[in-house]
Amino acid sequence: MACIPSKSEESAIEVSPENVSSENLEDFIRTLQTREGWSQPMVLYKNYWCRPHLVGKIILLQDIFKPRSSDIILATQPKCGTTWLKALAFTIINRSRYSFSDHPLLSSNPQYLVPFIEIPDPGRDHAYLETLPSPRLLSTHLPLSMLPSETSSCCCRIVYLCREPKDAFVSRWHFENKIVKGSNIELNKALDMFCEGFSPSGPFWNHCLEYWKESLVRPNEVLFLKYEGIKSHPEESVRQLAKFLGVPFTAEEESSGVAQEVVKLCSFENLTSLKVNQTGGVDHGNKIFVENSVFFRKGSVGDWANHMSEDMAEKLDRVVGEKLKGSGLAF
Numbered sequence: 555m556a557c558i559p560s561k562s563e564e565s566a567i568e569v570s571p572e573n574v575s576s577e578n579l580e581d582f583i584r585t586l587q588t589r590e591g592w593s594q595p596m597v598l599y600k601n602y603w604c605r606p607h608l609v610g611k612i613i614l615l616q617d618i619f620k621p622r623s624s625d626i627i628l629a630t631q632p633k634c635g636t637t638w639l640k641a642l643a644f645t646i647i648n649r650s651r652y653s654f655s656d657h658p659l660l661s662s663n664p665q666y667l668v669p670f671i672e673i674p675d676p677g678r679d680h681a682y683l684e685t686l687p688s689p690r691l692l693s694t695h696l697p698l699s700m701l702p703s704e705t706s707s708c709c710c711r712i713v714y715l716c717r718e719p720k721d722a723f724v725s726r727w728h729f730e731n732k733i734v735k736g737s738n739i740e741l742n743k744a745l746d747m748f749c750e751g752f753s754p755s756g757p758f759w760n761h762c763l764e765y766w767k768e769s770l771v772r773p774n775e776v777l778f779l780k781y782e783g784i785k786s787h788p789e790e791s792v793r794q795l796a797k798f799l800g801v802p803f804t805a806e807e808e809s810s811g812v813a814q815e816v817v818k819l820c821s822f823e824n825l826t827s828l829k830v831n832q833t834g835g836v837d838h839g840n841k842i843f844v845e846n847s848v849f850f851r852k853g854s855v856g857d858w859a860n861h862m863s864e865d866m867a868e869k870l871d872r873v874v875g876e877k878l879k880g881s882g883l884a885f
């Protein structure tokens with residue numbers, strides 16, 4: 555006979571990720587360490603900082619999201635080039651379906667062409683992901699350790715894009731002050747938080763390291779890219795991406811300049827010139843209205859130098875250097 559706990563025993567049962575349900579989710583979130591400082595409070599869940607409303611979605615994902623071997627997951631930390639990577643991968647994969655002159659990127663923000671698995675497009679729940687035909691092009695800001703374990707065992711492909719930490723930090727700081735009205739976080743304070751590992755999806759270095767290590771173990775399934783690398787060699791990067799995704803450019807495509815076309819279509823200059831990326835936006839709830847233009851700012855390498863003093867830069871370099879020491883990953 556099943557042992558039914560008495561009321562007092564029931565309340566003594568600790569809510570954990572394993573037994574959390576829609577009924578006790580709020581109780582569970584209340585048990586997590588909370589910290590304020592960025593535009594919204596964050597909680598520490600499985601050693602990473604995230605917005606409280608995301609915790610339920612991440613837990614739900616473990617049961618509902620069924621990775622397929624043909625899936626392609628674009629993984630990034632916020633502000634590391636997600637929008638760009640989405641545009642590039644979408645264009646490469648769908649190049650036989652769409653002409654460059656009548657392309658979905660000309661009328662849709664790249665963010666909404668590739669859904670996040672933890673937060674499918676506003677108004678759509680996780681079940682929506684299961685309705686997508688294979689091969690699915692998906693994205694995530696989650697660390698590798700929070701993806702359902704089948705993501706590794708089913709051998710789907712993951713492309714991870716990281717970015718020089720100072721540029722990622724400055725981009726984050728601008729974004730935080732823009733996205734929530736009235737937010738005015740001081741750069742120095744933001745840097746202290748970032749260096750303590752307290753940033754959305756942070757600690758920054760742990761997120762990078764998880765994917766970096768996996769890319770060394772499973773190079774055919776996990777491709778590790780850097781924003782700066784794509785900036786300095788865009789065509790080579792596009793070729794590398796196409797090959798990794800199993801759709802290398804043919805000799806005919808090479809001679810007709812398809813790689814150059816992909817680079818041009820997805821370039822910062824082109825995307826920011828489009829009306830769709832200058833106007834409109836999406837209501838994400840929780841007082842957050844995300845304007846399409848917010849995903850584009852400078853789009854350059856080294857803009858940190860226009861904001862951070864030498865001391866600030868040294869501090870972040872030192873922290874990141876220590877954390878990555880011995881890993882083979884460096885910026």
Ligand SMILES: Nc1ncnc2c1ncn2[C@@H]1O[C@H](COP(=O)(O)OS(=O)(=O)O)[C@@H](OP(=O)(O)O)[C@H]1O
Nearest residue numbers: 632633634635636637638725821822850851852853
């Ligand atoms: N096409 C293209 N090429 C190069 N760079 C680009 C491109 N699109 C966006 N960006 C720059 O990427 C930064 C935004 O990062 P994310 O797209 O990861 O943002 S988000 O986390 O998804 O909100 C942000 O960087 P900063 O300009 O340094 O703030 C964007 O300007």
